[in-house]
Amino acid sequence: MTPTSASPSLDAAPSDDTARWTPRLAGVLIALIWPTQMLAAAGILGANATSSVAQSFHTTHVAWFGLTFVLVTTLLTPFVMKLGDRYGKKRLMLVITGLGTVGDIIAATAGSFELMLVGRAIAGCYGPFGALSFPAVRHIFPARLVKPASAILGSSVGLVGIGAPFLAGWLVDGWGYKGVMWFITAATALSFVLIAFLVPQIPPRDRRPGFDWLGGLVLGGGLTAVVYALGQGQSWGWTDAKTLGWLAAGLVALAVFVLVERSTAHPILDFTVLRRRPVALVLTAGGLAQAIAYTMPSLVILLALYPHIPGVSAGLGWTAQHNAAVGVTWNLVMFGTGIAASRLMRRIDARHLWWAGLILMGVGYGLAGFFHADETELILTSCLANLGSGLVVAGAPVLVVGVVSKEEQGLGSGILNMLISLFGAVFTALAFAVLATHSTVENGTAFYQDAGYDWIFWTGALLTAVPLVLSLFVPRLRDPAETDAAPAA
Known part of the structure; x- marks a missing residue:
């Protein structure tokens, strides 16, 4: 039995003017959105559960609770993007989500911190899912719908930002870290079910011997x-x-x-593809821009939740629930902008929306450096920044689609995911180094002063100039409706 015989492939769906959204295609997109954005939700939930983990296991090494997952994800990403081309993306999706579920169960039931870390390490196998989901869109959807579907898949992270903070507060307050871990377990298991029943088989693209x-x-x-x-x-x-x-x-x-x-x-990486200037420019600019878009909100949370102690700490002193309520505003802006962009990119050059997004994001965070003293200032500046972030996260996968072929999509998306992780780690390290130069230590705890938060926002704004300049040299993008629509021989 061939890989395509289990369920019909949507690769053969209409790719010309007859291509349109159908309930089946909508179901496929939902089945890809859920596991892709569950990674972002799990990050928010895990961050909120960290304190409960530390107190439950009486450990001073709680940083490994999050770091273990990230390290395993980083290690496995090169293998996942290549094995997906070799054995089929759906098959590998099921393998890594299955392993993720097993790891989450171990972590949720662990009686020791060491066993908890074993579970987190196994769950990290699920981390590279984005290296499979974005290429899957390219291979499954009709060519005319590839750009809007990719944009929706990327921008749906805004929904996570709306609901996850409220969910995290409810779970942690009611059941501690176990409530969080069991929710993540159930959500990962649901990912497995959605993929199994809604995502069609995608035939292997790389049948060469050797690995x-x-x-x-x-x-x-x-x-x-x-x-x-x-x-x-x-x-x-x-x-x-x-x-x-x-x-x-x-x-x-x-x-x-x-x-x-x-x-x-x-x-494992085809350097003939990566040496092409448009590919190198898009992947570098897309990785850095999305790393900023994903990392800055976590630093805003730092400002919101740290206490306000005159002369010692310039945090706003909000509760987690208040921060979640305020954050709904800019996350709605991000999600709504992404959805609008997914429609516009069928008619407008994606580079133009991308450039506009980077400019808005840079201006928004630049203004936030001056104005972040209360809810009103933070809402206005963050909404402006997230108006740009919505265009950035929706546009990045579309830019990749425009510079690589259908066969190269797995490589492009995999490298983009690796660069997002790498640049995100660099930016986070830089942010805390900046904060440390403007901090006061009281009873062994570092509290950050306003100058540190100022420079965090300004650093984010200045760094957006780098992907903006790089992307100005990206040539006109190829439209998958033209390059992918030719029927298979």
Whole structure:
């Protein structure tokens, strides 16, 4: 039985003027949105559960609760994006969501912190799901619907920002970290069911013999070492031998990977694709821009929840529920903008919306550096920034679609996801380094002053200039309605 015989493929769906949204296609998109954005929801839920985990297990190493998941995800991403092309994306989706469910169950029932970390490590196998879901859209949907479907898949993160903070407060207040872990378990299991019944089979795209296991280990290991060093740098000290050692080891591994892959018969990364200027520009700009768009809201939460102590701490001192209520405003803006962009991108050059999004995001966070003293100021500046963020997260996958072929989509989306993680770690480390220079330590706890928050917003604004400048050199994008619509031989 061939991989396509289990369920009919939508690759053969109409790709010309007859292509339109159907209940079946809507169901497929929902089945891809749920597991993709569950990763963002799990991040918010996990962050809110961290304190409960630390108190329940009486550990001072609670940072590993989140770091373990991130490190395993980073290590496995190169393998997932290649194995998806080799064995079929649906099959691999089921494998990694199944492993994620098993890991979540272990974490939810763990009687020790060490066993909890084992569960989190296994659950990290689910982390690279985005490296499969965005390419799946390219292969499943009619060519004329690829851009709007990709934009909706990316911008649906705004829905997570609306509901997850309220859900986190309810679960943590009522059941502690176990409530969070069991919810994540159920949500991951639902992902498995949705994929199994709604996502069609996608035939393997790479049938060449041999697999570059060594290259995957060197690449994933190098990226993991760099992310680990950046994640621990604040607690170890940026000049500490451990920080510098892990960072150096990661950079050396990445350098070795580049040299070795050039002579590998079947490299895990096709450098002939990555050397094309449009691809390199889009992936670098898209990775950095989305890292800023995803990381800045977590830093806004830091400002909101830290106490307000004159002369010591310039936080706003909000409760988690109040922060969630206020945050609904800018998350609605982000989601609504993304949905509008998904429609506009069928008629407007996606680069124009992308440029507008970066400008709005930069201006919004630049103004937030000056105005963040109360709800009104933070709502106005964050809504402006998220008006841009909505265009950015909706536009990034569309830009990738416009510079890679259908066969290269898995590689492009996989690299984009790796860069988002890497740039996100770099930006987070930079943010806390900035905050540390404007902090006051009381009873062993660092409290941040207003100048630190000012520079966090200004740093985010300034960094948006980098992807903006890079993307100005991206040539006109190819339309999948023209490049993918040719019927298969």
